[in-house]
Amino acid sequence: MESMASLMEDSATAGEEQGGVRRRDFINVAAASFAGVGAVSIVLPLINQMNPSADVLAEASTEVDLTAIQPGQAIKTIFRKQPLFVRHLTPVEVAEAEKTPTSDLRDPQTLEERTKAGKTQWLVTMGVCTHLGCVPLGAAEGEVKGEFGGYFCPCHGSHYDTAARIRKGPAPRNLEVPPYEFTSDTAILVG
């Protein structure tokens, strides 16, 4: 009795397989694909959670008040957890920067390109040497400003000029100018 039952089973199976292979796989494929879509939609938040969280993004902008910075002075502050140099150039420093021919520069940029229109005396740059990341000297009172009167990095001897452009030493590029806007004549919003 058992062998007859299994014979019937086998012939039934064979019959279905011949005729309906495509149709019978479709639902299986559909179910598996849906599972795949579900799996991908779960993976997305798992990856996205590593992106900066809302509190980190909130500190992505910093306001700096310029009123206390006299010509010839600079301040060091923090922007996105890194040092920011805000420097009030004297007219002599501005002239020096403007008369340098760009062909002399490793990373050719004019002072105009690195400052806002009509406010070329305000130099806002990151305080991170573009060589290997040390904090250059020259922003605080009494610090060494290097041969070109701007900043000097003591780690490997990079010299930056009054427009914070690299002039001598191993650094490849000028100090980075972050995105910023003047919110008034006496304040900027960085980032």
Added chain:
Amino acid sequence: MIRIGAFLVGLFFSGWLLVSAAMGAFALVTTPTAPTAEHEFHKPAKDVEFSFDGPAGKFDRAQLQRGLQVFKEVCSACHSLKYVSFRDFKDLGYSEGQVKTIAQTWPAETPSINPDTGEAATRKPNAADKIPSPYPNDIAARAANNNAIPPDLSLMTKARHGGPAYVYSLLTGFQAPPTELKEKFPASMPGKTTHYNPYFANLNLAMAPPLTTEGQVTYGEGAPKPTVDQMAKDVTAFLTWTAEPKLENRKRAGTAAVIFLLIFLGLCIGAYKNVWADKKAHA
């Protein structure tokens, strides 16, 4: 062997439990436990409806803004909201500029250090700051409130049984204690520094009714009248938002997930029947 040992262990535990039960039952019958005031007079939370109830619930942003106003003008004098940042108020429909103004005009200031002298100081909050507490520390909070610290309210609707309904009932539940209370449980009458509220588990709480008069907070144009009931509802909705700012995201994602999974279940059942079709009789 094992069965004998098991039998003896079972006899010991079950036996001693039944003996203890008998002793307990005897004590219960001969010296019944006295009823407590809380048991008789405590009321469960009122029935109240909010726009965020149910699987499709959403916040009413106008209500949340009114609730923020009530919080700022009434509650923030004593209660902190320390897990909320000012920038979160953009969710209530405020612009960046408005958020900055709210931060800078907040009644409390953020602790900081005087940059010249190094002494402790305070400064105006900015948008990225958490909402500052009205008190510099717990000791100051106690000293100003009859030795009871007003709890932080960020999570209050999740931290109490009954949730938003409980908070609303508490705010609207202050009343004169009933005469039966004085007769049966004179020790549970409110004292000089406590106030009767049957929705509170211990019946008398240290907080005086915060919302007492209509118009205590002035609502803007087009808003409903600021009755005590309305202000309580609004601030409760606001506190539900502070406890669950992602409520709407959660319910939206849930609807999508459940629909997806229902379809997926249907497909899986189809695939299962398909695979098993040739096994005529199966579980």
Added chain:
Amino acid sequence: MSFPWANEYKPSNAFTRYLDEKLPLPRFAYNAVGAGYPVPRNLNYFWNFGVLAGVALMVQIVTGIVLAMHYAAESTVAFSSVEHIMRDVNAGWFLRYAHQNGASMFFIVVYTHIFRGLFYGSYKPPREMVWHLGLVIFLLMMATAFMGYVLPWGQMSFWGAKVITGLFGAIPLVGEPIQTWLLGGFAPDNAALNRFFSLHFLLPFVILGVIILHVWALHIPGSSNPTGVEVKTEQDTVPFHPYYTAKDGVGLAVFFLLFAVILFFAPNFLGEPDNYIPANPLATPANIVPEWYFWPFYAILRAFTVDFLFIPAKLLGVLAMFASILLLFFLPWLDTSAVRSGHYRPLFRKFFWFGLIPTIVILGYCGGSHATDGIVLISQIASAYYFAHFLIILPIISRVETTKPLPTSITEAVLGKAPANATLQPAE
């Protein structure tokens, strides 16, 4: 693994042939969960819960690792770090609620899996080792869940830790030093929190290892089935893939559906509001309760109120609580009936459905309630039944019961239904 008619793994291309020679993982998978593992053809949906438990563990591990990227296990900031996850981390609320409710799903699935074992006699020879390894997994799960609940450092986290670590103090002589050693202090504090975090991260991988042993031990005799009659011929079985992969798909869909409804629409239903209050060692909550999956054991712990001679009630409670799980290790020798499945054991079945299940439900209810006199009384009676059921009643039943006649084979049990389904056969 030991059935002679099992399908043979055949690598289909050059790459799989290469792998098969050097590191035969595909062959291993094929023989364990693929078309090479013959399984009884009559398994019902209660057999889905093993795979579901594995999936629940993977959910916990994945969400846990990701949460650990943002959580801070320092007592002054732990609570805030969880709020940071809920509010500021991208999809943080989803990850936290998934992990929190995933633990509940894990226990729902594992309890169903255990009760399947109890009803169908899965613990009987030759599968005693599978049962024992399963109990080890259960104990590890309980330790992991307990420590995990402490991590948010809410009121219930702290006071639950205080109560449970306090139990060790009940051990005579060495109890207090052990308690201090466990805590790294005199009460749960930063030291305890940090070590719980470390161990909570470690144990799930230990569980993973024991699961591998558990499945390995199972695959030696192969799966049991609802009749309890062992596999005899090829007709009794179907290959695991595609038959049970398809059936597990249905189970998975239902699992995730239930999980989604809880996570997205009632994420705090199974939890305690008090854990949204930061831990305060100076203020005890009105009702200290562990998570719902510990409630039956908590009820047994609190049921002992009277000292026995020189043994304090507190110690009795601790011993009984551990005994309530440890006695399950002895089940294969307590229940000596030659018939495995409850389907063929009418007396056993009655005590199972009208004795054991209601008792455990009642114990669960009592464990989550205030310990009033009435509740303690009920706990005592229910706990007495619990111990009597396994230690006294089952051994007696297994000796005196008249069992129903077993089918001679699985195929007979299955195709014995064929006449009723005759109209469903496809037309030839």
